[in-house]
Amino acid sequence: MIRLLLVEDEDKLVASLVPGLKTADIETHAVRTGREGLExxxxxxYDIMVLDIGLPDQEGFTVLRKLRAASSDxxxxxxxxxxxxxxxxxxxxxxxxxxxxKPFVFDELVARIRLRARPPAEGDAPEGIIRVGRCDLDPVERTLTCEGGEVPLSPREFQLAHLLMSHGGDIVPRSDALSHVWGSAARDNVLDVYIRYLRSHLGTEAIETVRGVGYRFVG
Known part of the structure; x- marks a missing residue:
């Protein structure tokens, strides 16, 4: 379970986020001030922090600066x-x-949390295999197998499949997929092209499009 520190002073938002994140298997501890958040x-x-900027005692930018000055990653x-x-x-x-x-789509926030959170310890993933649905991905051997058969992928296709599968069926936002696989200068349509490539290998049902948000690997 991901342990999240939420630094937010808007009570209604906290009241809706904490139980919602719990259903997504994200344990959330909420604090209202920058001082307590930093402490x-x-x-x-924690595995990740979600930080508001307009806090009652100091800006979130100040909290972030102090956090990095303390060598926290x-x-x-x-x-x-x-x-x-x-x-x-x-x-x-x-x-x-x-x-x-703000305002934001809750599923997108969950996807971004899972994408950015510290990865689990190596020992938590037996043999390092990522399994989603009928597919197994080996990041060391750089192989993808579905129903026992190896799927031939180009390096870029494998990188995209790895990103999607590492989220265990959660949504990966388009912007995150683009920046992680192609970098900030990537054209938006290149992602659609490579999603089509993966679907041609795995079947159209293997990757679900979440309209307006991103993609989810079903397997």
Whole structure:
């Protein structure tokens, strides 16, 4: 289970997020102030932090700066109503791993949390095999097998399949798939092309399109 630290002072949002995330197998501890968020992040064991910017005692940017100054590599997703390019760049430059504006789609937030959270310890995944549905992916041998037969994939196809399957059936947002597989300069339509390539190998039902959000590997 992912352990998440939520630093957010909007009570209604916290009240809806905490039980919702629990159903997604994400254990969430919520605090209202930047001071308490920073203290918890530096003293307790979490896999990821979701951080608001407009906190009552200090800006989330300040919390993020102090966290990185303390040499913490805890993944941080900024969740805020501030949507200007300047604020986005400011957050990323200060060490945020992702920046998500309010209002947001809950399933997309869950997908981003799973994408950015610290990976489980190596011993938690026997033999390192990722299994989703009828397919097994071996990241060491760089092979994908479905129903016992090996699927021939190009390096880029394998990289995309690895990203999708590593989320265990959860949604991977389009923007994350593009940035992780092709980099920030990628054209948006290249993802659609490679999804078609994977479906040609695995069947159209193997990868589900979540309209307006991204893709989910079903297997």
């Amino acid at each position: 918890r992040a530096l003293t307790d064991e 805890l993944p941080v997703i900024i969740l805020t109503a501030r949507t200007s390019a300047e604020d986005t760049v400011r957050g990323l430059e200060r060490g945020a791993d992702d920046y998500m504006p």
